[in-house]
Amino acid sequence: GYVSYDSIRYIEKIPDNNPEDPKLPDQYFIFPSEIIVVDNEEQSVKIIVYGDNKEKIDKRIGGLYSFILNFSNNNHSEPGSNNSNCVELLSSFKKEEFEKAVLKSKRYIKEGEIFQVVLSQRFEFKVKQEPFDVYKKLRVNNPSPYMYFMKLDELYLIGSSPEILIKLKKGIAVSRPIAGTRKRGETDEEDKMLEKELISDEKELAEHIMLVDLARNDLGRVCKFGSVRVDELMRIEKYSKVMHIVSNIVGKLKNNYGSVELFKATFPAGTVSGAPKIRAMEIIDELESVKRGIYAGGVGYFAFNGDLDFCIAIRTIIIKGEKGFAQVGAGIVADSIPENEYNEILNKAKALILTLMEEE
Structure with a gap:
């Protein structure tokens, strides 16, 4: 299921001044009694059924097996190509309003209240396609480590997130902040040039190190003393359209803490809020005009064995009825240029939405 960004108000005292649109539950989880697990690396499919009657379980497994065969035989179609820029995007900010918000954020930074927000x-936007067709396009256009398509009552949650929020497996917690981005090059030579430019950009590196420190501090609240370490620092990770600077932080969870305590200690990620985190979230509530909802929250699962795995809800589209919603952010620091930040967000939004929603 998901945990919305606004769920932070159950954990911390953050102001609550903005309207909610669309109206969605703060958290939504399902308890599935039947699961089909597709392992793309092993090219295998597993069926998991929960129950206490062997005869009924065997019958349900048989039904799921038939479903898999039928689905495989009838779902080979690829999403079609796009050929028009027909999507009208309605933003929660006018250009001048957003640029004023950037300037106010910079004043807070100059006054020493925050380092980044x-x-x-x-x-x-209006949705003109079936939600599952949108998901299939997203798989082709923007494949990422976390892909999800969820139908939750009247809500569809569709995403392609590259970033772990928090992961716990056999008592080891993992945080993997992403900060610093360049587009992929058209050629191998241009790709290498952009990679070199990114990894030597002092502004990007300073922002990344700050967020690594924030992730270390978050893990340190619930992990054993001395166990938190950075085992990968500022490596370049490449995706279909962009490359990122990525670090990996691990820690061993304290014996008296579980997955829920770990989630609360690390939520939301600093990469989608800022630093210091609490003050940054107060400023977000002041300067943004609507509640974030699912954006910048988490999508994932809590397991029976105590493990959990959540990604950050970015590069995500929400469909409710004929309306689609997507949210895009930009990290504001001391030398941010308001117009550039506005254009960066607009370009990110177009890259996510237009390629998926254009009529064929």
Whole structure:
């Protein structure tokens, strides 16, 4: 299921001044009694059924097996190509409003209240396709480590997130902040040039190190003393359209803490809020005009064995009825240029939404 960004108000005293649109539950989880696990690395499919009657379980497994065969035989179609820029995007900010918000954020930074804050815009658009077709396009256009398509009552949650929020496996917690981005090059030579440019950009590196320190501090609240370490620092990770600077932080969870305590200690990620985190979130509530909802929250699962795995809800589209919603953010620091930050968000939104929603 998911945990919305606004769920932070159950954990910390953050102001609550903005309207909610669309109206969604703060958290939504399902308890599945039947699961089909597709392992793309092993090219295998596993069926998991929960129950206490062997005869009924065997019958349900048979039904799921038939479903898999039928689905495989009837779902080979690829999403079609795009050929028009017909999507109208309605933003939660006008250009001048967003630029004023950036300037105010910079004043807070200059006054020493924060080092960075992530400001976002929410975009609304009309959905003209079936939600599952949108997901199939997303798999082709923007494959990422976390891909999800969820139908939750009347809500569809569709995403392609590259970033772990928090992961716990056999008592080892993992945080993997992403901060610093360049587009992929058209050629191998351009790709290498952009990679070198990114890894030597002092502004990007300073921002990344700050967020690594924030993730270390979050893990340190619930992990054993001396166990938190950075085992990968500022490596380049490449995706279909962009490359990122990525670090990996691990720690051993204290014996008296579980997955829920770990989630609360690390939520939300600093990469989508800012630093210091509490003050940054107060400023977000002041400067943004609508509640974030699912954006910048977490999508994932809590397991029976105590493990958990959540990604950050970015590069995510929400569909409710004929309306689609997507939100995109930009990290504001001392030398941010307001117009550049506005254009960066607009370009990110177009890259996510237009390629998926254009008529064929």
